Amino acid sequence: MKNRVLFPYWFRYLGWGLVILHVPLSMLGKSHGMVNIMDAQPTSGGAFSGEHLFFICTTLIMSSGLFFVAFAKERIEDEQIWQIRLDSLRWAIYVNYIILIASLVFIEDVGHILELDFWVPLLFFIIRFRWMIWRLNRSLSREDGR
Amino acid sequence: MKNNIRVERAIKNITQADLAEAVNVSRQTINTIESNKYVPSTVLALKIARVFEKPVEQIFQLEEGD
Numbered sequence: 001m002k003n004r005v006l007f008p009y010w011f012r013y014l015g016w017g018l019v020i021l022h023v024p025l026s027m028l029g030k031s032h033g034m035v036n037i038m039d040a041q042p043t044s045g046g047a048f049s050g051e052h053l054f055f056i057c058t059t060l061i062m063s064s065g066l067f068f069v070a071f072a073k074e075r076i077e078d079e080q081i082w083q084i085r086l087d088s089l090r091w092a093i094y095v096n097y098i099i100l101i102a103s104l105v106f107i108e109d110v111g112h113i114l115e116l117d118f119w120v121p122l123l124f125f126i127i128r129f130r131w132m133i134w135r136l137n138r139s140l141s142r143e144d145g146r
Numbered sequence: 147m148k149n150n151i152r153v154e155r156a157i158k159n160i161t162q163a164d165l166a167e168a169v170n171v172s173r174q175t176i177n178t179i180e181s182n183k184y185v186p187s188t189v190l191a192l193k194i195a196r197v198f199e200k201p202v203e204q205i206f207q208l209e210e211g212d
Contacts, residue, residue: 078172079190080171080178083184137174139178140174
């Protein structure tokens with residue numbers, strides 16, 4: 001299988017590490033009165049103020065973590081994995097746009113759109129992709145159990 | 147599309163893992179192909195046929211409705 005512009009396998013662990021690192025950082029920031037992506041509020045201190053830089057940092061850590069998890073290679077990256085990957089991406093785009101359009105129509109606060117675009121496609125993709133792989137492995141272990 | 151990979155494996159006395167390694171895919175993929183849940187690409191079908199040293203049509207056959 002040709003290399004299809006994916007991160008190496010170990011990036012998955014790096015990604016989870018960054019996602020986990022984001023949690024205490026955000027909590028620390030919150031305790032100091034700073035905002036992060038989860039609040040989806042504009043920073044009040046102006047561009048590149050301490051608050052804004054913190055916002056950029058936590059957002060980058062979280063989103064790049066999710067990005068690495070989503071697009072790291074599997075141990076054996078074959079054509080079936082590739083198909084599941086594409087299928088999950090398609091579903092992630094569907095879900096993202098359905099939620100985006102629904103939120104545009106029903107919610108007045110447009111600040112949420114940024115939050116949605118950061119979270120929904122990657123998270124949905126990761127959940128759907130891992131779930132399909134889990135089902136694949138389960139069917140194999142069932143076969144072995146026969 | 148149906149296939150008789152399971153039979154061919156038995157004749158050649160190789161496991162799913164052996165076949166997977168020979169054609170460079172995961173064991174899960176061989177398993178889903180065998181149970182007709184996944185249709186392989188032409189390249190993979192040809193590789194599998196080459197392992198069994200048979201024409202691809204002897205391993206994979208079209209079904210009614212394909």
